[in-house]
Amino acid sequence: MEVTVNQETLEIQENCSIATLLDLLPHLPVKGIAVAINQQLITRSEWSGRKLVQGDKVMIIKATQGG
Structure with missing residues (x-):
């Protein structure tokens, strides 16, 4: 199945969790x-139980330091 991760389409297995x-x-x-x-x-705490579905749009945000 396909999901979008940070605007890039990826093919992943069914029942794939975060x-x-x-x-x-x-x-x-x-x-x-x-x-x-x-x-x-x-x-x-939901990452292991939350299953992705076809067409989900996933955004992964990295924390940065600054000042």
Whole structure:
């Protein structure tokens, strides 16, 4: 099935959770990120149980330091 991650289309397995998706993207740190699906923020505690569906738009946001 296809989902969009940060404006890039990816082909993933059915029943893929957010946690599994993040494992498939090794260049992303697990700490210091936030995940939204279809413009709804998903809490870290929901990542392993929240399954993605065809057409979901996933936004992964990395925290940055600044001042």
